Amino acid sequence: DAKTTQPPSMDCAEGRAANLPCNHSTISGNEYVYWYRQIHSQGPQYIIHGLKNNETNEMASLIITEDRKSSTLILPHATLRDTAVYYCIVSHRGRDDKIIFGKGTRLHILP
Amino acid sequence: DTAVSQTPKYLVTQMGNDKSIKCEQNLGHDTMYWYKQDSKKFLKIMFSYNNKELIINETVPNRFSPKSPDKAHLNLHINSLELGDSAVYFCASSQVGAGEQFFGPGTRLTVL
Numbered sequence: 527d528a529k530t531t532q533p534p535s536m537d538c539a540e541g542r543a544a545n546l547p548c549n550h551s552t553i554s555g556n557e558y559v560y561w562y563r564q565i566h567s568q569g570p571q572y573i574i575h576g577l578k579n580n581e582t583n584e585m586a587s588l589i590i591t592e593d594r595k596s597s598t599l600i601l602p603h604a605t606l607r608d609t610a611v612y613y614c615i616v617s618h619r620g621r622d623d624k625i626i627f628g629k630g631t632r633l634h635i636l637p
Numbered sequence: 638d639t640a641v642s643q644t645p646k647y648l649v650t651q652m653g654n655d656k657s658i659k660c661e662q663n664l665g666h667d668t669m670y671w672y673k674q675d676s677k678k679f680l681k682i683m684f685s686y687n688n689k690e691l692i693i694n695e696t697v698p699n700r701f702s703p704k705s706p707d708k709a710h711l712n713l714h715i716n717s718l719e720l721g722d723s724a725v726y727f728c729a730s731s732q733v734g735a736g737e738q739f740f741g742p743g744t745r746l747t748v749l
Contacts, residue, residue, distance in 0.1 A: 569740030
């Protein structure tokens with residue numbers, strides 16, 4: 527079972543920042559937080575990951591709370607192409623470790 | 638350049654047949670995976686291979702047999718196909734120990 531909790535769906539206006547929350551209250555000290563998204567009918571796409579510091583890349587920013595029990599993925603200027611299911615995943619980084627996809631958040635970007 | 642490719646994209650077949658799906662990655666990764674996404678859209682890992690060695694083998698019927706001829710390829714052979722095997726199958730790759738996996742476009746398998 528996935529070890530994260532996400533809202534099933536969210537709406538965001540085009541051009542605004544989309545903030546997607548994730549709860550992972552049972553995360554262990556050496557587990558990373560990963561975010562992926564799946565645009566309709568495509569393979570999942572890796573977005574970003576972090577351990578305890580906030581991270582930013584060309585796609586998004588990841589804000590992890592100090593206690594690491596929750597995080598927020600921020601898409602700074604959402605476009606229609608960001609409409610997708612977003613998955614928050616916690617996982618170790620070992621050879622035997624796997625990422626477990628939950629139900630994710632279906633993000634609708636509204637024109 | 639396609640990083641992770643799968644063939645075929647669509648596969649329609651009859652119950653009881655045997656079929657294969659091929660996957661190739663040109664990212665130089667040493668770990669490859671197979672996932673199944675059913676009609677309810679749940680994405681579940683089936684297998685992972687690291688340098689041709691089977692690492693993860695989830696509870697998958699033994700009708701499913703992955704084969705890795707080299708670390709750039711991971712094929713999935715399915716024997717005696719059943720209706721419940723209908724799904725989209727995704728291949729992925731990563732560097733060992735990295736959770737950043739790169740997925741292929743998927744193969745939609747329909748068993749009639």
